[in-house]
Amino acid sequence: xxxxxxxxxxxxxxxxxxxxxxxxxxxxxxxxxxxxxxxxxxxxxxxxxxxxxxxxxxxxxxxxxxxxxxxxxxxxxxxxxxxxxxxxxxxxxxxxxxxxxxxxxxxxxxxxxxxxxxxxxxxxxxxxxxxxxxxxxxxxxxxxxxxxxxxxxxxxxxxxxxxxxxxxxxxxxxxxxxxxxxxxxxxxxxxxxxxxxxxxxxxxxxxxxxxxxxxxxxxxxxxxxxxxxxxxxxxxxxxxxxxxxxxxxxxxxxxxxxxxx
Amino acid sequence: xxxxxxxxxxxxxxxxxxxxxxxxxxxxxxxxxxxxxxxxxxxxxxxxxxxxxxxxxxxxxxxxxxxxxxxxxxxxxxxxxxxxxxxxxxxxxxxxxxxxxxxxxxxxxxxxxxxxxxxxxxxxxxxxxxxxxxxxxxxxxxxxxxxxxxxxxxxxxxxxxxxxxxxxxxxxxxxxxxxxxxxxxxxxxxxxxxxxxxxxxxxxxxxxxxxxxxxxxxxxxxxxxxxxxxxxxxxxxxxxxxxxxxxxxxxxxxxxxxxxxxxxxxxxxxxxxxxxxxxxxxxxxxxxxxxxxxxxxxxxxxxxxxxxxxxxxxxxxxxxxxxxxxxxxxxxxxxxxxxxxxxxxxxxxxxxxxxxxxxxxxxxxxxxxxxxxxxxxxxxxxxxxxxxxxxxxxxxxxxxxxxxxxxxxxxxxxxxxxxxxxxxxxxxxxxxxxxxxxxxxxxxxxxxxxxxxxxxxxxxxxxxxxxxxxxxxxxxxxxxxxxxxxxxxxxxxxxxxxxxxxxxxxxxxxxxxxxxxxxxxxxxxxxxxxxxxxxxxxxxxxxxxxxxxxxxx
Numbered sequence: 001x002x003x004x005x006x007x008x009x010x011x012x013x014x015x016x017x018x019x020x021x022x023x024x025x026x027x028x029x030x031x032x033x034x035x036x037x038x039x040x041x042x043x044x045x046x047x048x049x050x051x052x053x054x055x056x057x058x059x060x061x062x063x064x065x066x067x068x069x070x071x072x073x074x075x076x077x078x079x080x081x082x083x084x085x086x087x088x089x090x091x092x093x094x095x096x097x098x099x100x101x102x103x104x105x106x107x108x109x110x111x112x113x114x115x116x117x118x119x120x121x122x123x124x125x126x127x128x129x130x131x132x133x134x135x136x137x138x139x140x141x142x143x144x145x146x147x148x149x150x151x152x153x154x155x156x157x158x159x160x161x162x163x164x165x166x167x168x169x170x171x172x173x174x175x176x177x178x179x180x181x182x183x184x185x186x187x188x189x190x191x192x193x194x195x196x197x198x199x200x201x202x203x204x205x206x207x208x209x210x211x212x213x214x215x216x217x218x219x220x221x222x223x224x225x226x227x228x229x230x231x232x233x234x235x236x237x238x239x240x241x242x243x244x245x246x247x248x249x250x251x252x253x254x255x256x257x258x259x260x261x
Numbered sequence: 262x263x264x265x266x267x268x269x270x271x272x273x274x275x276x277x278x279x280x281x282x283x284x285x286x287x288x289x290x291x292x293x294x295x296x297x298x299x300x301x302x303x304x305x306x307x308x309x310x311x312x313x314x315x316x317x318x319x320x321x322x323x324x325x326x327x328x329x330x331x332x333x334x335x336x337x338x339x340x341x342x343x344x345x346x347x348x349x350x351x352x353x354x355x356x357x358x359x360x361x362x363x364x365x366x367x368x369x370x371x372x373x374x375x376x377x378x379x380x381x382x383x384x385x386x387x388x389x390x391x392x393x394x395x396x397x398x399x400x401x402x403x404x405x406x407x408x409x410x411x412x413x414x415x416x417x418x419x420x421x422x423x424x425x426x427x428x429x430x431x432x433x434x435x436x437x438x439x440x441x442x443x444x445x446x447x448x449x450x451x452x453x454x455x456x457x458x459x460x461x462x463x464x465x466x467x468x469x470x471x472x473x474x475x476x477x478x479x480x481x482x483x484x485x486x487x488x489x490x491x492x493x494x495x496x497x498x499x500x501x502x503x504x505x506x507x508x509x510x511x512x513x514x515x516x517x518x519x520x521x522x523x524x525x526x527x528x529x530x531x532x533x534x535x536x537x538x539x540x541x542x543x544x545x546x547x548x549x550x551x552x553x554x555x556x557x558x559x560x561x562x563x564x565x566x567x568x569x570x571x572x573x574x575x576x577x578x579x580x581x582x583x584x585x586x587x588x589x590x591x592x593x594x595x596x597x598x599x600x601x602x603x604x605x606x607x608x609x610x611x612x613x614x615x616x617x618x619x620x621x622x623x624x625x626x627x628x629x630x631x632x633x634x635x636x637x638x639x640x641x642x643x644x645x646x647x648x649x650x651x652x653x654x655x656x657x658x659x660x661x662x663x664x665x666x667x668x669x670x671x672x673x674x675x676x677x678x679x680x681x682x683x684x685x686x687x688x689x690x691x692x693x694x695x696x697x698x699x700x701x702x703x704x705x706x707x708x709x710x711x712x713x714x715x716x717x718x719x720x721x722x723x724x725x726x727x728x729x730x731x732x733x734x735x736x737x738x739x740x741x742x743x744x745x746x747x748x749x750x751x752x753x754x755x756x757x758x759x760x761x762x763x764x765x766x767x768x769x770x771x772x773x774x775x776x777x778x779x780x781x782x783x784x785x786x787x788x789x790x791x792x793x794x795x796x797x798x799x800x801x802x803x804x805x806x807x808x809x810x811x812x813x814x
Contacts, residue, residue, distance in 0.1 A: 014723045014810060016561065030812035032310060032723075187421040187434040190399055191267060197394070 001056035001150075003046040004110060005080065006103055006117035006133065007039040009064050009071035013122065024223045035071045038118025041178040044185040046116050047079045049150060057081045061106050063091050063099050069201060076196035077188035083201040090206055090213035095221040096124070100132030102216060105209045107137060114155065115175040119144055130177040140170035144179040264435045266417060271301040271394070273616055274441035275609075276401045276416055276454060278306030279315055280377065280602050281588025282447035283384035284329055285609030290391035292617040300620070302393045303439065304385070305418065307400035307785075309806040311385040312378035314449075314785055316477060316566040316814035317602060318512055318522055320344060320495060321373045321380070324641070325606035336387065339379040341516040344369040348493035350550070352501035352511075357550035360499075364671070366597040366649075369495050374514045374522070376479075377602065378814035400802035401454050402436055404444075404461075404584075411462065412626070413584030415440040416454065421804050425729050442625050443616050445585045447609060450569040451787035452590035453801055455577075459586075464578035469686035470592050471571040471653055473509060474788045476542040476718075476759055477524030479516065479562040479813045480555055480711070487554040488515040497599075498551075502544035505663070507531045508656035511545045512599075513554060520813075523555065526568065529687035529757075529792050530657045534694045537756035538788070539565075539715055540702050546712060558711050562813050563718040565759040565786040571684055572596045573650035579637065580630040585612045595645050596652040607642040648675035654682035691794045694751040715761045719782045723810030724760070726781040726803055733803035734762060734780045734789065741797050743774040750794060757792050760784045784809055 011017065011031040018027040035043070043060070050056040058080040060072050065087060072083035086102055094102070107115065115137075117130035134141035146165065147158035156169040160179050188196075206213045238253065240246035254261045273289060275282035286304050293300045308314040326333050334340075347369050349360040389395045402419035406412065415438060422433040446455045450472060459465050488494050494515035503509045508528035516522055525545045527538035545551060569575070569592045576592045579585060587593065588605035595604050615633035619625050637643050655666035655677060670677035707714040713721065726733075736742065746752060747765065754763035760782040766775045785808045790800035 012810070014725050016721070016723070032313075032810055032812065184430075184432050186432045188398070189267075189434050190396065190418060190437040190439070191269060193396060194269065194394065 001053050001113045002111045003058045004107055004112045004115045005042045005046045005060050007060050007062045008036045008121040009033050009068040010036045010121055010123040019226050023225050036118050036121045038178050040185045041182045042116040042118055043075045043078055044183045063102055072201055073196050076199045077192040078186055085203050087203050088205040090217040093219055094217050095219035096126040096128035097132055098219055100129045104133045104136035113172050117177050119177040134175040140174040142168055142176040145176045146179050146181045266435055266438045268438035268440055270440045271303045273302045273443050274439050275304040275445045277447040278304050278311045279447055279449050281605035281609035283388055284606035285445055285613040286388045286393045288610040288613035304395050305399045306397040307802050307805055308397055310397045312381040313810050314808055315377040315381045316564040316811055317377040319375050319377045320369050321375050322600055322603040323373055325603040339383050341374040344372045344495040346493040348496045350498045352498050352548055354501055355549055376813040378811045398806035400805040402802055404454050404458050412582035413444050415444055419802055419805055423730055427731050445587055445612055446590055447588045448590040450567045450589045451790055455590040459577045462581055466575040466577050468574045468684045470569050470575040471684050471687055472567045472791050473526040473528045473570050474538045474567050475524050475526040476565045478560050480521050480523055480558040481561050482519050483557040501548055502541050505660045530690045532690050532692045534691045534750035534753040539759045543702055560713055560721055563721040564809055564811050564814050565784045567787045569594055570596045570653050573646045579634040580627050582627045583625050585630055585633055587612050595649055597649045604642055611636045650675055651677045651682045654684045687791050688794055691750055693749050719760050722784055726807040730804050732778055732780045733801050734778055735799040737797045739776045741795050742776040746795055754789055757788050
């Protein structure tokens with residue numbers, strides 16, 4: 001079984017994000033990078049399917065700068081078989097749809113039975129790429145999956161929906177996106193890291209893929225500005241000698257200052 | 262747990278991806294390339310990435326770097342600024358007196374201000390380019406010895422995916438035995454494996470190692486700040502708040518992009534159990550002279566780390582069968598100059614040259630590896646360390662004996678009035694607490710932006726530990742904490758720990774005290790392992806990849 005995982009390298013979740021001078025991007029000088037956590041679930045699930053099916057090839061596909069190769073290497077160290085990185089400066093300005101088009105072009109050149117992607121990347125939170133790749137490839141798409149089974153050329157997925165789960169099924173090839181709870185990703189082992197150094201990782205440009213950078217990388221959507229949420233104002237501590245005093249004071253403040261009662 | 266540990270063989274293993282280990286790995290690859298030797302060399306590092314646990318001022322004397330990578334500038338070495346001039350101040354409670362003469366050891370003109378995190382990441386890239394396996398996220402948990410000869414044969418890495426109760430979780434990943442012809446320990450001050458090794462093999466130095474705890478921040482200043490017009494951009498401070506009886510002091514260095522490194526060190530030889538090195542740091546920051554320099558700034562990173570300052574007489578035996586000790590973990594530090602990066606690098610390089618010889622001879626016994634301490638002694642590093650041999654012992658003296666010893670050492674190349682001036686271990690210097698709970702700073706002094714409390718500091722160190730794992734801070738007998746230690750010293754761990762790892766809770770009903778540990782806050786500074794007066798705390802490595810996430814450390 002040929003499984004493809006779409007993966008994005010993102011700033012680590014504990015990085016202190018600073019908005020760059022242009023007001024539209026974040027400073028990347030002192031950022032540590034990780035695999036987007038939902039994509040990590042995708043890698044883990046691909047490896048579990050491969051193990052269960054007793055065979056297959058897991059290919060990691062990513063678009064990003066030279067540094068993104070580290071994220072692919074980590075996935076290879078977890079156990080994936082090969083990686084393809086589209087590293088082209090022209091993709092820096094791409095929007096989600098553009099990235100999806102590039103990814104689907106890569107995937108089209110590969111044999112595949114199943115594609116797994118994170119439900120979203122935790123940096124730009126577009127929730128877009130998985131669905132758009134499925135659309136470009138004209139294959140079934142299932143989002144927010146917490147459990148899957150594959151049998152007889154079909155995949156059955158449990159999707160989280162408001163207040164419960166929905167069980168859906170489609171023929172393969174198909175694409176599904178991950179939801180928290182699907183699995184607990186494995187650690188990269190030391191032997192795994194050593195083996196990963198020797199696994200194939202192809203670097204491609206847009207031209208290599210037969211795409212015209214001027215067209216493929218022109219965004220339809222542009223980021224105008226990034227903003228931090230407004231700072232919360234400090235709370236107020238109600239003082240009083242007894243609980244009854246405090247309650248009376250609270251009622252007074254809610255009535256006179258907050259004007260909510 | 263009885264687990265099978267896979268094993269993996271390399272020729273040479275460096276434990277710790279700091280300047281000593283990385284410089285050693287690079288030097289070894291250079292020597293191997295010169296002689297057509299094909300080597301498998303690995304560097305393991307407990308931080309999630311190289312540099313994540315590297316913290317220093319830092320002013321670097323580039324002498325070792327020039328020897329290792331002569332064209333370092335064109336290789337993209339990340340240098341923040343070059344020291345224009347030094348300014349040396351004595352602080353009283355409200356004034357700063359410029360000391361007219363800077364001690365020659367502290368003349369840093371032309372030296373590089375660096376972020377050690379960045380510098381180490383750069384060294385690691387160079388090492389990796391030469392074929393070294395750089396393995397961050399893997400902590401050395403145990404030294405492996407040959408059962409017959411006690412020779413060091415490698416290191417076992419820590420298990421991953423173990424639950425709080427010690428049972429394996431679903432994604433359990435057992436540690437791996439990395440077997441090497443030579444294992445080089447470069448763990449930094451108070452390395453957990455180095456501590457184990459020196460005790461097991463009885464190779465401690467002539468005197469106990471002594472330490473200082475440093476707390477350091479990177480602060481972003483407004484565009485127009487002190488250093489845009491100042492003559493000096495390398496400031497050192499003595500005096501307030503520690504006074505003259507406790508060694509320590511502050512520094513401010515100019516970095517790139519309107520940023521500065523600001524730090525304060527407190528020697529752990531202090532005797533007053535109510536002292537809190539973090540509060541000393543905050544008091545230093547709030548000194549009128551310092552506040553003026555940092556006005557309008559914002560703390561963007563904070564960290565803490567101990568420094569091994571004892572020097573020459575506290576250095577352990579540096580070579581054993583199958584193993585070598587390098588860098589700060591082996592107390593290789595030029596104390597009078599407050600510098601340990603060039604000394605660490607040089608020790609790593611000399612270790613590498615010795616290993617290269619050992620590989621050619623096919624002999625990894627102490628007899629061959631013992632060339633490393635010999636070479637060290639004969640090099641500029643040995644001369645530098647020897648000259649500073651009595652410095653920390655003099656600093657530990659009270660005034661005015663301290664100045665007399667220091668002045669004599671300054672004049673006669675380190676010998677001073679008494680050679681081999683004795684040192685006392687930091688765990689033995691506390692005196693019983695006089696009263697109840699000591700005075701602390703008013704919590705209102707923390708504005709959360711320029712002056713931050715301990716927990717905000719932990720956040721700004723980007724420290725992260727997976728919660729569901731056994732505590733890596735091992736308290737031998739928690740009963741001691743709430744009885745003898747509380748009675749005698751009023752739980753000094755709650756103050757000397759800069760990460761608020763230790764708390765003493767009092768049950769409202771029974772009034773019984775209880776030690777509460779927050780190991781997830783741990784900055785890996787090792788102060789507790791050093792200063793605990795009962796030797797009750799043992800610091801071990803948590804899961805590899807956990808701990809601080811310094812980027813500009």
